Amino acid sequence: MHRIAGLLRPRGRLVALAAIALVLLGAAIWSIDHLARTRALASAQQDARNEAMIIATSLQAELDKFSLVPLxxxxxxxxxxxxxxxxxxxxxLNRRLEDLARQTNAAVxxxxxxxxxxxxASNWKLPTTFVGSNYSFRRYFQQAMETGSATQFALGTVSRQPGLYIAQRVVADGQPVGVVAVKVEFDALEANWGAATHGVFVTDRDGVVLLASDESWRFRTIGPARASTRDRELDRLQFGVEALEPLDIGGRSGFGRAVTAPLFDTEQPIALDGWTLHLLADPRPRIDAxxxxGRFYVLLAIALAGGAIALGLYLRRRRKLLDEALLTERTRTLSEQLNQANRLATLGQVSAGVGHEISQPVAAIRVFAENGERLLSAGRATDAGGNFRQIVDLTERIGRITSELRRFARRDAxxxxxxPLREAIDGALLLLRDRVGxxxxxxxxPLADDCAVQVRAEPVRLEQVLVNLLQNALDAVGPGGRIELSVVNEAGFCNLSVIDNGPGLSGEETEQLFQPFATAKPDGLGLGLVxxxxxxxxLGGDLSLSARDGGAEFVMRIPRA
Structure with missing residues (x-):
């Protein structure tokens, strides 16, 4: 009996140790699972916020581009x-509007x-032409006639295609004589959303879905209460639907598969009539991964303790490199999107000045044309020829400005x-000439000889950086201030400096200067310098802040050809 008891004691201790090991293993797995879920959820939420901001910025830049046309x-x-x-x-005018619609990709x-x-109308020769139609019933027409400008998202009465109408009142001799309107359709944008995300939609201030990556979500409302209290006749005129149904995604990801975790609905405001962009993100894949x-690494550590540590480190390193490669690719894609959004936002900021630059020669062309007509009637053909040469020069000036706008807004790098460095400097100054004035x-x-240095870069992207720096300098110095462009050549590089005599930067501002979302401007995102x-x-160069006693000096280091 004692011998049997002696045999059972070690066996009992092994059972107890195995039970303790199983408990510890279970506790470790539970802890790892909990930590992994928490971190994955936080990371997914942050990525969703960043992606929503980028998509909203791109949409806002698109809207700003079209807002210039009716103005x-x-x-x-x-x-x-x-x-x-x-x-x-x-x-x-029909032919002019047709050309302008083709150039800007406006629907009508x-x-x-x-x-x-x-x-x-730009669609004057199509079966669906707007010419002859009366749109006095549209809210955008009524509001534009009353207040000067208006926007409205609605279903087209002729095309039956949804779009945003941007309207501007036309005034002659101090009296309103009509309205110019631009219709913008978002089919391509919505298709890109559908291909790239789980779900994106935009709502107006009343919660009605206007744009969506899933076409079936359009013209639905967020919440049944809003849907039940709407004016059916107004909805029929605007959306072509008398009863707007509430939006119910039904716990699905947007790709038709059921999800076991709630979707994130990340909201980002759009500066247009209370619009809000919603980005739906499914955290389940990231949590599961x-x-x-986590479980894999726990079990791997237990199974391969001791001699398998090196193998575990190798696998972990390999996985990390794969994750870094995927992260690098995604960062590159998002960076390109953000770069284009920044360029279009910059273009929107200088558009008012560019419009002024264009309106002046247009007015002058009219004067020269009228004078030329009178001179021809009087038989003074030689004098009239001088007027026509002036018109040619002015149209070439307009052509240079519009060509620079198209080149600056081009998406493909x-x-x-x-x-020559002069090409980028001249392009930036052409866009900012009105604001500088x-x-x-x-x-x-700089001197002409300094600007003649040959550099190797991408002209539009180099010009984009210079426009950003010049706009920051103009904001800093104010009226009476001084801004200097300086060029210093050295072996292999050309240093283009933007120097201002503004208030300069504090120590804290200098430390955070190139950090994302750090800005001293009340309406800034803090992404321009980043x-x-x-x-x-x-491009193989760099951008830095050079220390100086007063003001600020930013140095663009550009590779020489």
Missing amino acids: VLAEDPQVSSLLSGAPGQRAL IYLMDESGQTRA AVAN AEPRNF RSGATLIT ISRGIMRS
Whole structure:
């Protein structure tokens, strides 16, 4: 009996140790699972916020681009002449609007008189032309006539395609004579959303879905209470639907598969009539991957304790490299999107000045044309020829400005090439010429010989950095300030400096200068300098702040050809 008891005691201790080991293993797995879920959830939420901000910034830049068109057309003398009843303008304006719509990718651009009757349109020769249709019942027309400008998202009465209508009142001799409107459709944008995300949709201030990656979500409302209290007749006129159904994603990810964790609904405001962008993100794959990874590493550590530690470290390193490669690729894609959004936002900031630069030669062209007509009638053909040469020069000036706008807004990045530094400097100053003139600041440019140095870069991206730096300098110095562009050449590199005599930067601002989302501007995102440095480094150069006693000096280090 004692011998049997002696045999049982070690066996009992082994059972007890095995039970303790199983308990510890279970506790370890539970702890690892809990930690992995918490971290994965936090990471997914942060990524969703960042992605929503990028998508919202891209959408806002797209809206800002189209907002310029009705503003410029409302000041066009031919537009006000047609709406004031002058004959002979309609055919010419139809062709102009057609060309402008093709250049800007607008769905339709059209002019309505004060009664709402369409007098000219870019789709004048299509079966679905707006010419002759009356849109006085549209809210955007009524509001534009009353307040000067308006926007409305609605279903087209002719095309039955949804879109955003941007309207601007036209005034002649101090009296409103009509409205110019631009319709923007978002089919391509929504298709890109559908291909890249779990789900994106945009709602207006009343919670109605206007844009969506899933077409079936459009013209639904967030919450049944909102859907039940709406005016059915107004909804029928605006959306083509009398009863707006509540949006119920039904616990699905947007790709038709059921999810076991709730979707994130990350909201980002859009500066247009109370619009809000919603990004739906499914955290389940990331949580599952994090939990699986955690359990794998725990079991691997237990099974391969001792001699298998080296193998475990190798596998972990390999997985880390794969994750870094995936992260690098995603970061590159997001960086390109953010870079384009920053470029379009910059273009939107200088668009008012560019519009002024265009409106002046347009007005002058009209004066020279009228004078030339009178001179021809008087038989003074030689004098009239001088007027026509002036018109040619002015149209070339407009062409340079519009070409620079198109080049600056182009999405596809070109390959680096050799070109004179003057090309980037001239392009930036062309975009900012009106703002520099209105700022009251003095801008000193480099000598022509200094600007002739050949550099190797991508001209538009280099110009984008210079525009950002010049705009920051103009914000800093104010009226009466001084900004200087300086070029210093050295072996292998050209240093282009933007120097201002503004208040300079504090020590704390200097430390956070190139950190994302750190900004002293109340309406800034803190991404301009971060993006600019990233552009310069991707071109083989750098962007830095040079120490000086007063003001600030930013140095663009550019590879020489």
